[in-house]
Amino acid sequence: MNFLIFVIETIHNSVIMKQILTTLALVLALATGLQAQELANFARGNQKPVISPEIVQDSVVFRLKADYATIVKLSGSWLPNPWTGTIDMTRGENNVWEVKVPLPEPEIYTYYFVVDGVAVNDPQNVLVQRDGTRYLPMLIVPGERTENYNEAHLHGTVSHPWYHSDILGMDRRLTVYTPYGYENSPKKKYPVLYLLHGAGGDEEAWISMGRTAQILDNLIEKGLAEPMIVVMPNGNPGQAAARTLNIPEKQIDWRAPENRELYVKSLCTEIVPFIEKNFRAIPKPASRAIAGLSMGGGHTISASNLYPELFDYICPLSAAGGSTPEQIATLKKAGVKLYFLACGNTDFLFNGAEEMHAKLNEQGLQHEYFVSEGGHTWANWRLYLNTFARKLFK
Amino acid sequence: MNFLIFVIETIHNSVIMKQILTTLALVLALATGLQAQELANFARGNQKPVISPEIVQDSVVFRLKADYATIVKLSGSWLPNPWTGTIDMTRGENNVWEVKVPLPEPEIYTYYFVVDGVAVNDPQNVLVQRDGTRYLPMLIVPGERTENYNEAHLHGTVSHPWYHSDILGMDRRLTVYTPYGYENSPKKKYPVLYLLHGAGGDEEAWISMGRTAQILDNLIEKGLAEPMIVVMPNGNPGQAAARTLNIPEKQIDWRAPENRELYVKSLCTEIVPFIEKNFRAIPKPASRAIAGLSMGGGHTISASNLYPELFDYICPLSAAGGSTPEQIATLKKAGVKLYFLACGNTDFLFNGAEEMHAKLNEQGLQHEYFVSEGGHTWANWRLYLNTFARKLFK
Numbered sequence: 114m115n116f117l118i119f120v121i122e123t124i125h126n127s128v129i130m131k132q133i134l135t136t137l138a139l140v141l142a143l144a145t146g147l148q149a150q151e152l153a154n155f156a157r158g159n160q161k162p163v164i165s166p167e168i169v170q171d172s173v174v175f176r177l178k179a180d181y182a183t184i185v186k187l188s189g190s191w192l193p194n195p196w197t198g199t200i201d202m203t204r205g206e207n208n209v210w211e212v213k214v215p216l217p218e219p220e221i222y223t224y225y226f227v228v229d230g231v232a233v234n235d236p237q238n239v240l241v242q243r244d245g246t247r248y249l250p251m252l253i254v255p256g257e258r259t260e261n262y263n264e265a266h267l268h269g270t271v272s273h274p275w276y277h278s279d280i281l282g283m284d285r286r287l288t289v290y291t292p293y294g295y296e297n298s299p300k301k302k303y304p305v306l307y308l309l310h311g312a313g314g315d316e317e318a319w320i321s322m323g324r325t326a327q328i329l330d331n332l333i334e335k336g337l338a339e340p341m342i343v344v345m346p347n348g349n350p351g352q353a354a355a356r357t358l359n360i361p362e363k364q365i366d367w368r369a370p371e372n373r374e375l376y377v378k379s380l381c382t383e384i385v386p387f388i389e390k391n392f393r394a395i396p397k398p399a400s401r402a403i404a405g406l407s408m409g410g411g412h413t414i415s416a417s418n419l420y421p422e423l424f425d426y427i428c429p430l431s432a433a434g435g436s437t438p439e440q441i442a443t444l445k446k447a448g449v450k451l452y453f454l455a456c457g458n459t460d461f462l463f464n465g466a467e468e469m470h471a472k473l474n475e476q477g478l479q480h481e482y483f484v485s486e487g488g489h490t491w492a493n494w495r496l497y498l499n500t501f502a503r504k505l506f507k
Numbered sequence: 508m509n510f511l512i513f514v515i516e517t518i519h520n521s522v523i524m525k526q527i528l529t530t531l532a533l534v535l536a537l538a539t540g541l542q543a544q545e546l547a548n549f550a551r552g553n554q555k556p557v558i559s560p561e562i563v564q565d566s567v568v569f570r571l572k573a574d575y576a577t578i579v580k581l582s583g584s585w586l587p588n589p590w591t592g593t594i595d596m597t598r599g600e601n602n603v604w605e606v607k608v609p610l611p612e613p614e615i616y617t618y619y620f621v622v623d624g625v626a627v628n629d630p631q632n633v634l635v636q637r638d639g640t641r642y643l644p645m646l647i648v649p650g651e652r653t654e655n656y657n658e659a660h661l662h663g664t665v666s667h668p669w670y671h672s673d674i675l676g677m678d679r680r681l682t683v684y685t686p687y688g689y690e691n692s693p694k695k696k697y698p699v700l701y702l703l704h705g706a707g708g709d710e711e712a713w714i715s716m717g718r719t720a721q722i723l724d725n726l727i728e729k730g731l732a733e734p735m736i737v738v739m740p741n742g743n744p745g746q747a748a749a750r751t752l753n754i755p756e757k758q759i760d761w762r763a764p765e766n767r768e769l770y771v772k773s774l775c776t777e778i779v780p781f782i783e784k785n786f787r788a789i790p791k792p793a794s795r796a797i798a799g800l801s802m803g804g805g806h807t808i809s810a811s812n813l814y815p816e817l818f819d820y821i822c823p824l825s826a827a828g829g830s831t832p833e834q835i836a837t838l839k840k841a842g843v844k845l846y847f848l849a850c851g852n853t854d855f856l857f858n859g860a861e862e863m864h865a866k867l868n869e870q871g872l873q874h875e876y877f878v879s880e881g882g883h884t885w886a887n888w889r890l891y892l893n894t895f896a897r898k899l900f901k
Contacts, residue, residue: 177625179623179624179625180624181577181578181623181624182623182624182625183575183577183623184575228622228623228625228627229573229575229576229577229622229623230573230574230575230576231571231573231576231622231627232627232630233622233625233626233627234628234642236626236641239640239750239751239753240751240753241642241751246633247630248628248635248642263753264752264753264754266678267678268669268678268680270666270667270668270669271666271667272664272665272666272667272668273664273665273666274664274666274690275662275664275687284660284661284662286662293669296668296784296785356633357633357634357635358658359633359634359657359658360658390690391690
């Protein structure tokens with residue numbers, strides 16, 4: 114309503130005013146996506162605001178206004194079979210469909226409605242995460258587990274610089290987090306975590322689904338992690354940036370023997386120098402960490418094998434390790450301050466993680482093996498970041 | 508499919524492999540939002556990919572797969588009555604609903620489907636803009652008008668630093684664009700454009716709907732605009748950041764006489780110094796521009812009246828001017844290099860712009876009066892930015 118008041122205060126002319134009020138009603142209708150009948154109801158004051166989701170003690174209520182739908186269902190990522198299971202919603206007053214379900218354990222979940230067979234986002238929920246090309250509403254269940262996933266009081270800066278890759282033949286977009294205070298301490302230098310996404314992800318995956326900024330902001334504010342820079346590159350070698358930017362992908366065979374390591378080479382010989390030139394980064398192995406999930410865990414392992422001297426902190430997450438005994442021995446010799454191997458106990462790559470754990474033991478490379486409940490999920494990857502970030506650069 | 512190949516290459520164990528393939532099918536189903544029956548069809552190869560939107564010569568085709576819907580319609584921002592008018596779509600093979608409509612004039616439009624009365628985004632379209640709390644698919648119609656709205660070859664950096672406001676009592680998020688080359692020219696200093704959104708917007712409005720990064724990237728790459736920094740603050744004084752971050756708003760009466768100018772004061776006495784301290788900005792009036800649309804046009808006028816010495820470039824867009832003759836005289840005396848007043852000829856604030864134009868003439872303040880076709884729309888605000896950005900700092 115600020116706008117209305119602003120306009121009223123600014124223009125003192127009753128003819129213009131009438132025109133403005135009529136147009137504002139239409140602008141309002143447009144801005145809120147109301148249909149004509151809804152607008153009329155709204156104008157008559159018949160419309161109660163729809164609240165969704167609403168946590169009520171041990172339950173959560175989801176609501177959707179759907180005037181002409183036949184069947185409305187809820188699909189949630191915490192359901193036993195999230196890709197097939199849906200829960201029926203019930204039509205109530207004013208065609209607001211509703212369902213009340215038990216509140217799941219503290220974590221971040223996604224959900225959507227299915228209206229006559231079509232997936233629909235919750236128009237009432239401002240909390241949205243982007244997964245590849247989809248935007249999905251979030252349900253954040255409060256608790257100790259999710260405490261660091263909410264906004265902290267002091268915020269770091271998230272930026273999207275572009276680096277030039279001679280190796281991949283294009284300019285490519287990065288996501289970079291610099292901690293709170295970076296701008297105000299122009300002489301301070303920081304260690305850097307390179308944080309890699311999995312297949313289907315891009316340079317926005319960790320910042321959106323992984324809650325990287327929130328986790329680091331909270332850990333640093335509480336004194337639980339060292340202030341650090343976090344660099345999140347795009348791990349798809351043909352992509353200049355997330356598909357949402359609509360830049361055509363470079364179509365070459367990235368799996369061919371001569372091409373398959375190009376991204377990791379660009380990461381280690383182009384991105385690392387770019388960051389150390391353009392940010393106040395400490396350019397030493399003891400101030401460099403690399404971590405990645407799934408495909409990014411593979412990239413983490415490849416990078417540590419190709420450039421064993423580069424990173425002193427190595428964290429493959431939910432990945433199957435392909436290192437040879439020789440590679441592990443080389444890495445051990447190069448010096449590792451932390452090797453943090455994590456996997457969910459029902460992850461389809463769990464056996465691969467077990468194998469890697471055994472190989473590291475065989476070669477006597479000291480490491481932390483962190484096994485969590487559950488599978489190949491962002492719930493686990495957030496937990497891993499919230500865990501290993503406290504152990505870096507100490 | 509990279510992921511599949513990666514896993515296959517990484518793990519050489521057929522039991523694990525079988526488990527992986529089964530799980531991958533489910534992960535794939537989850538990732539693409541397929542239902543069980545669709546998954547079966549997909550596995551049998553029955554599924555043709557749905558393409559939407561598809562521009563075919565002078566038409567554009569929209570498609571949506573909706574198995575159980577009764578009525579599917581298209582709503583588009585280019586339709587004569589975008590808030591009430593919809594076009595019926597027709598059910599085709601495989602329950603893919605389709606409609607072919609004449610291609611509108613080159614511009615960026617938004618649209619959505621209405622499935623049995625409920626608004627649904629196009630799951631096939633990766634081009635999405637955020638309007639307040641809504642994500643809307645875009646249709647970019649190619650042509651001279653939209654040439655600078657697509658990705659350029661050379662990209663500037665978009666970042667989200669936070670500044671501390673004593674005046675508003677909180678840390679607040681900014682969006683900042685620095686031009687291509689900023690990182691590689693550590694001694695070069697740049698002029699700054701402060702670019703303000705309207706009511707209902709936030710610090711992401713200009714970057715998302717306004718295509719600021721694309722427009723500046725293109726203009727600078729073509730040599731049509733000076734390389735400049737663009738600062739996009741949040742103009743809602745109670746908000747620390749866009750509502751998508753879920754930070755509670757400060758609830759005080761921002762319209763009370765003692766509060767109503769607080770945001771503009773924070774902009775001119777806190778944001779400007781923050782930018783000039785933390786970015787390589789030229790700290791002179793001749794290197795500062797201020798522009799804003801609607802409510803932000805009001806902020807632009809207020810800022811130029813409260814601090815007439817601060818900005819040499821002043822661009823109120825689609826706004827009604829409340830300046831007094833004395834204020835305009837003061838501004839003229841302070842020196843203005845460009846006063847760019849723009850409004851659409853069917854804008855509900857057009858009379859206000861006409862009045863401002865007359866007042867500026869009365870006081871002999873030289874200015875450009877740019878009247879475009881159309882109303883209070885992002886189509887106009889993109890056009891204005893694409894126009895006045897070429898005239899700044901020259």
